[in-house]
Amino acid sequence: MTERFGGYQNEIYLQGLGGAVPPFTTDPTKLEDSARELMDPGPFGYVAGAAGSGATARANRAAFDRWRIVPRMLAEATDRDLSTTVLGTPMPAPVALAPVGVQSIVHPDAERATARAAAALGLPFVLSTAASSTIEEVAAAGGDGPRWFQLYWPTDPDVCASILDRAKQAGYTALVVTLDTWTLAWRPVDLDQGYLPFLRGEGVAIPFSDPVFRATLDAPPEDDPGTAILRWLFMVTGTDRNWDALPFLREHWDGPIVLKGIQHPDDARRAVDAGMDGVVVSNHGGRQVDGGVAALDALPEVVAAVGDRIEVLFDSGVRTGADVLKALALGARAVLLGRPYVYGLAHGGEDGVRHVLRAVLADLDLTMGLSGQRSVAGLTPAVLTRSAG
Numbered sequence: 408m409t410e411r412f413g414g415y416q417n418e419i420y421l422q423g424l425g426g427a428v429p430p431f432t433t434d435p436t437k438l439e440d441s442a443r444e445l446m447d448p449g450p451f452g453y454v455a456g457a458a459g460s461g462a463t464a465r466a467n468r469a470a471f472d473r474w475r476i477v478p479r480m481l482a483e484a485t486d487r488d489l490s491t492t493v494l495g496t497p498m499p500a501p502v503a504l505a506p507v508g509v510q511s512i513v514h515p516d517a518e519r520a521t522a523r524a525a526a527a528l529g530l531p532f533v534l535s536t537a538a539s540s541t542i543e544e545v546a547a548a549g550g551d552g553p554r555w556f557q558l559y560w561p562t563d564p565d566v567c568a569s570i571l572d573r574a575k576q577a578g579y580t581a582l583v584v585t586l587d588t589w590t591l592a593w594r595p596v597d598l599d600q601g602y603l604p605f606l607r608g609e610g611v612a613i614p615f616s617d618p619v620f621r622a623t624l625d626a627p628p629e630d631d632p633g634t635a636i637l638r639w640l641f642m643v644t645g646t647d648r649n650w651d652a653l654p655f656l657r658e659h660w661d662g663p664i665v666l667k668g669i670q671h672p673d674d675a676r677r678a679v680d681a682g683m684d685g686v687v688v689s690n691h692g693g694r695q696v697d698g699g700v701a702a703l704d705a706l707p708e709v710v711a712a713v714g715d716r717i718e719v720l721f722d723s724g725v726r727t728g729a730d731v732l733k734a735l736a737l738g739a740r741a742v743l744l745g746r747p748y749v750y751g752l753a754h755g756g757e758d759g760v761r762h763v764l765r766a767v768l769a770d771l772d773l774t775m776g777l778s779g780q781r782s783v784a785g786l787t788p789a790v791l792t793r794s795a796g
């Protein structure tokens with residue numbers, strides 16, 4: 408087990424003996440700047456950007472820094488097991504790839520490359536409804552790898568049912584329903600650049616390939632893309648719902664359903680009452696509510712509210728192995744990684760994503776070992792202390 412993830416470090420150190428040369432930085436604090444140099448300003452701004460003043464995105468990082476790991480010694484941590492099961496999916500480490508739409512603005516292989524990299528490591532990839540590749544293409548690229556589907560909920564129930572049906576047929580097991588982005592936030596970076604991928608036709612592969620959506624149009628989307636894009640945009644943004652809407656999803660999905668974007672313990676309790684299987688504590692990487700609570704600060708209360716009745720996943724601001732360890736210690740069953748793997752995609756497609764994933768997992772594996780932790784089950788709040796300053 409030790410060699411499984413931490414072994415990436417050995418490979419790199421042994422490069423003179425034929426080991427791996429890291430294709431780009433292994434430093435999580437340099438990844439974003441390195442991607443900025445490669446990417447066009449529109450796509451980079453869209454990926455890196457946040458809502459309003461960026462206060463929530465900064466708070467996400469600051470919250471990690473306020474928690475500190477207290478390492479234990481002589482804990483026989485040589486052999487470690489990072490494996491776990493999340494939403495019925497056995498996985499080699501408690502990390503999945505967050506749903507990130509429109510990946511063709513980053514690399515031509517887009518979500519197919521990401522799915523291949525995730526599958527190579529056995530980690531679940533969450534495919535976005537706003538993907539620039541179809542449900543079926545990404546399933547084919549991911550092969551035997553675990554796959555989950557993220558829903559941006561179309562107002563037309565027939566279109567919604569059709570998309571869910573396609574995802575089921577294509578072997579996606581868990582459904583991740585994103586609630587925090589029923590409309591896009593005020594995002595000054597994109598506004599100042601006048602850049603929105605969807606208006607250029609990016610991120611419409613799923614509706615454009617959907618027979619039920621196509622039937623809502625007067626002309627095929629290929630003949631009249633502008634109308635089709637706008638129709639789709641209005642179908643998935645602009646409409647908030649209430650808790651009574653959830654049974655529709657249960658009727659149209661056989662596997663586990665998790666609500667993404669939960670930040671208040673009462674909402675987490677309502678998710679339990681509504682028969683959901685989990686929540687993702689997330690503030691969308693600070694891209695929605697400016698001045699919002701740091702996702703990590705929202706996590707302990709949500710965990711306390713739901714107990715072990717449903718699974719609590721976490722994202723927003725995870726950059727290092729220590730970050731993963733801290734989120735797990737505070738009660739997350741697994742974390743979703745967002746922007747870092749997208750920067751990996753920008754650097755080198757599938758190989759770039761794989762490098763970023765291996766780096767985070769190696770860092771997690773080594774940090775766990777050096778902290779005296781042998782398994783994810785042993786990660787509790789007792790592993791952490793609040794930073795003195």
Ligand SMILES: Cc1cc2nc3c(=O)[nH]c(=O)nc-3n(C[C@H](O)[C@H](O)[C@H](O)COP(=O)(O)O)c2cc1C
Nearest residue numbers: 454505506507508535537585691692723724745746
């Ligand atoms: C460029 C970009 C596109 C995203 N698209 C989606 C999406 O289509 N659906 C979704 O649920 N979340 C989307 N997210 C949010 C991520 O799933 C995740 O919550 C967020 O990236 C986590 O924060 P982090 O990037 O700081 O790790 C997107 C995030 C980024 C950066």
Ligand SMILES: O=C(O)C(=O)c1ccccc1
Nearest residue numbers: 508509537588610691694
């Ligand atoms: O940009 C985002 O954060 C996002 O989630 C999104 C919203 C609509 C379409 C694609 C991605």
